[in-house]
Amino acid sequence: MSVSSEDREPQVGIVMGSNSDWPVMKAAAETLNEFGVTFEADVVSAHRMAAEMIDYGTQAHTRGLRVLIAGAGGAAHLPGMLASVTPLPVIGVPVPLAHFDGLDSLLSIVQMPAGVPVATVSVGGARNAGLLAVRTLASGTDTQAAALRDKLQTFQADLAAQAHAKGEALRS
Amino acid sequence: MSVSSEDREPQVGIVMGSNSDWPVMKAAAETLNEFGVTFEADVVSAHRMAAEMIDYGTQAHTRGLRVLIAGAGGAAHLPGMLASVTPLPVIGVPVPLAHFDGLDSLLSIVQMPAGVPVATVSVGGARNAGLLAVRTLASGTDTQAAALRDKLQTFQADLAAQAHAKGEALRS
Amino acid sequence: MSVSSEDREPQVGIVMGSNSDWPVMKAAAETLNEFGVTFEADVVSAHRMAAEMIDYGTQAHTRGLRVLIAGAGGAAHLPGMLASVTPLPVIGVPVPLAHFDGLDSLLSIVQMPAGVPVATVSVGGARNAGLLAVRTLASGTDTQAAALRDKLQTFQADLAAQAHAKGEALRS
Amino acid sequence: MSVSSEDREPQVGIVMGSNSDWPVMKAAAETLNEFGVTFEADVVSAHRMAAEMIDYGTQAHTRGLRVLIAGAGGAAHLPGMLASVTPLPVIGVPVPLAHFDGLDSLLSIVQMPAGVPVATVSVGGARNAGLLAVRTLASGTDTQAAALRDKLQTFQADLAAQAHAKGEALRS
Amino acid sequence: MSVSSEDREPQVGIVMGSNSDWPVMKAAAETLNEFGVTFEADVVSAHRMAAEMIDYGTQAHTRGLRVLIAGAGGAAHLPGMLASVTPLPVIGVPVPLAHFDGLDSLLSIVQMPAGVPVATVSVGGARNAGLLAVRTLASGTDTQAAALRDKLQTFQADLAAQAHAKGEALRS
Amino acid sequence: MSVSSEDREPQVGIVMGSNSDWPVMKAAAETLNEFGVTFEADVVSAHRMAAEMIDYGTQAHTRGLRVLIAGAGGAAHLPGMLASVTPLPVIGVPVPLAHFDGLDSLLSIVQMPAGVPVATVSVGGARNAGLLAVRTLASGTDTQAAALRDKLQTFQADLAAQAHAKGEALRS
């Protein structure tokens, strides 16, 4: 699938420390596509290109991005570092690595000091990161927000319908 | 301090399972006050008033609320249950109780299934929950959003200034 | 195997958030079948159909159900939410998901606040959930209870006999 | 408070390894008192009087007890050992000791092998153990059960009322 | 391999809750064989044959056994229960089961209350359990003890030689 | 209390990394005193006097010691290092330090590689370490062993009597 919505300005930036995180993180991109939210995806490594990472975070809102989604594993510093230099909401996705099943990633992302929030989702929860970005845009006051709120409610109704169908399948 | 911004419509709902969570959660309210964001605070217990809790979540966006902040401890179900019935972004604050130092609260809030995101902050991180709500509103396209973005950047500059002052104090 | 005992009124409700939990949860159904206890099994998702979940819990005892068994994983809210709206005993089964080996599920189920008990069994312990439901019915004062107590004692004698046979097999 | 309901036959046995567990476990007794359920409380140590413990478990149902509540800490063997010799439902209360905050107690109680269930409640959750015993008796078919179901629903309504009052207190 | 040393009186009893533990526990038997220490191996389940388990423990020293090795997993009660009824040293082997990688087994075995010690070895550490039994017998004052001490020192010299050989292999 | 049994040859060596461990470790000494087992207590630091520590372990059995008890906290290397150079049984006591409540101490002591066993007791379990040393000596074939077995059975009967008395106190 595409890692950006090429013709239109991206509203969400999906970043990760390495393209090896993409198998986890692409669920965020797919979700944004489902809701028609434009995005860009990129490798922005806190530990391998710190200055560019700071620049990415500092400039994100001036480039028109409205939400950042950052995935990272182990000593996962990317979401928190971005959050420290942007006024945008930053959503952190703990990526599970070879050891500790993502617990290190989770704690490294969620236990931020007062002043610098990261909206953390579950280990490997990139789909929920995408949905949280949609909800964030949907909390606005513009027509896109209203449209997204409607889509979210349709989405939630679909989830319920799927759950009902699963129940039916189980009972039959 | 006040638990609501009485004259104006609340934009953020701060809810918790018991008023015993208020000593933790009031930091969210104080933060919203600092940024001039209106809010309401209430006890909405997932386990003691489930139907009203569902109603609160279902109606939140129709009442004009734009972000929910929910604090809960132990088997902390309030943030996730609200997230399941509202299209709004829900911010979850793991409240530490007598045992496990908030680890149970954290996992109960952050490990949500795909489809129902909760934006989780650190254990006891109500101040960051407030800031995340501000960032969410600041990600919008209206004039309040632009004003909040400015305030957030001033806030971040103040954090930097305080850190510099602390360094000076340490060095002198 | 069948997911209900069709001709007779179910005494136990086995519910889970998704039919993907059935491979774990069917052990509860099999156990009830072994003891001749009637049951129904269904998908009742706390996070995808919250209102119906509340209804299911609220009405369970009026429909003649006497015990609920609820399986859930991750931020596992189903057992506790059902317990909050029913006077019936609710047995919670922590289902292990892709990460944390069920520790998140366990803590999300067992660490309920005072007032709303969930009878928690081991991670993946659906067979024990079935047995606990049988013991609950067997603690009654009616003839079914007496018969189940006898069956449970036979069952326990069988477990001992199997253990003896295993010892014999080991020694020979 | 009294540790038994002297004039009438006890329906619930509350046991613990030492009277030092009583400050935690008495909440179970108080709860049973609230609901008018008779009980006995005793020290039955798995590790200091194993044979008597086995006898206690083996004979419990023949003495008219219908539910056992067992509290234990650390390598907490009492609930599981009782469950292995009685057909009654056994409710386990993990008692927190000087180290590990009850995690060892919880795992030692809840992770029972298939065949021998223990209905585990939260660390220190003796009040919920009492309520679970009440729910168990309330799941029966006799008039006491019906009366207890009514009381449980009143109890749940009271919890809701208290939560409402707390909300009011918070808002005012 | 054989699970006992048939012609001679066993000095060590190796017990486990199920023959499914044998693949882990047989390393203890193999070790005793290496050192010429007689043993018996049997299934003695704390949860499936509690009374026999108590009998096994109570009579072990009268039958001439001098050390017990007990393997168990999950809510692992066998080592501690045996320790409570025998004056013999009991060595506990935490067996890893499907979840939690043996942490529940370890805590259930090692965290015994004051008065009832269990000599706990590592998760799955049956070989070390066998060696600890040998060391225990070797700490005596008789000729077998002296012989075992010699063998243990030869064994330790062999370990050193193997480590040297591994170093050589690595360097060449 | 005395840290040795001066007039007679010590049978048990109690060692620890610092005299700051003595408040925990003295329970081992008290227990040996209760049973009339001679001992010596000393500071033998793995990390501050490694060569002497190796010497202590290497010579322990030649000096007539029959069991070693070693207490250590944090990265607790003393029990395992002693076990690597002595043929005697080594009992390890995890001492809890300022952080992690002894979990680091426990894992550093119990998770020994195959070949080098440490008989680990609970966090802070020095009394059980003393009792395990007594059981070890009691497993011998000499008259002291027989006498200690008798004392251990009296001790166990006393534990039962105390438990009965606690039950009586609770019931009255």
Next chain:
Amino acid sequence: MSVSSEDREPQVGIVMGSNSDWPVMKAAAETLNEFGVTFEADVVSAHRMAAEMIDYGTQAHTRGLRVLIAGAGGAAHLPGMLASVTPLPVIGVPVPLAHFDGLDSLLSIVQMPAGVPVATVSVGGARNAGLLAVRTLASGTDTQAAALRDKLQTFQADLAAQAHAKGEALRS
């Protein structure tokens, strides 16, 4: 005590996110003073002054610093971020905060991705951080290094002497 060695060029930079970390971190400074190693101490916050933090790390070696010591708590990003922009060895000190006893700090510091090492010491282990900085300088080829190696060996001999004295105190 002084937070720098004013007259001479600092060789070690001790940095932390806030002066509230100083009570933990000053042990590093004291240790460097003991060994006559010059240092500077400053507040350099990853989350409150990210750009300056990057500058600090980038320029450290050009300013003559040879080792960095960085203390941080919770989602502790400072040591890893500095390590990503400096060629100097960076020593990370996990500072324990209000929850999780430093486990989050430890994992956030130690679990760095391949390519960017942080030399992590124990939770709160600032003294060892100082000693590690001394050892690092002592591993050099210049006269200071040789002098520091001598001092380190004297220091180790003193530790041994203290341990011996503690043993004497215990035995007397």
Next chain:
Amino acid sequence: MSVSSEDREPQVGIVMGSNSDWPVMKAAAETLNEFGVTFEADVVSAHRMAAEMIDYGTQAHTRGLRVLIAGAGGAAHLPGMLASVTPLPVIGVPVPLAHFDGLDSLLSIVQMPAGVPVATVSVGGARNAGLLAVRTLASGTDTQAAALRDKLQTFQADLAAQAHAKGEALRS
């Protein structure tokens, strides 16, 4: 690959408890090769050849080694024991074994007492151990140090270039 740099004096000693650790530890050797730093690799087991291990540590600096890298798993005592007898910086690599995913190894290595530092890297982080050794040598005052600092900066620039290339690959 070679386990030593045969013609020249080794500057770094890479040691491990068994050659079974080599698949993890060889990444340290490869890294040193990349930077042209000489090394030796050997099996030095704390638990199987304690006296030689002490000798290895005691003599390391007299043999010209300047940094030690020690890998160990489970109750991982090698790094700390070496650190206690050498003035050299010791880098510890927690090797993950069959259980606990390296958490036991990590805590056994990192939680060293004040006075004896070990520079701990991530679980399985042998490559970072190698890089930390390089940074240590690079912190010196000689020409090799200056050359290594240059190489490290080239290395860091390469990491950044690779991250950029990965971003490009992701975007295209």
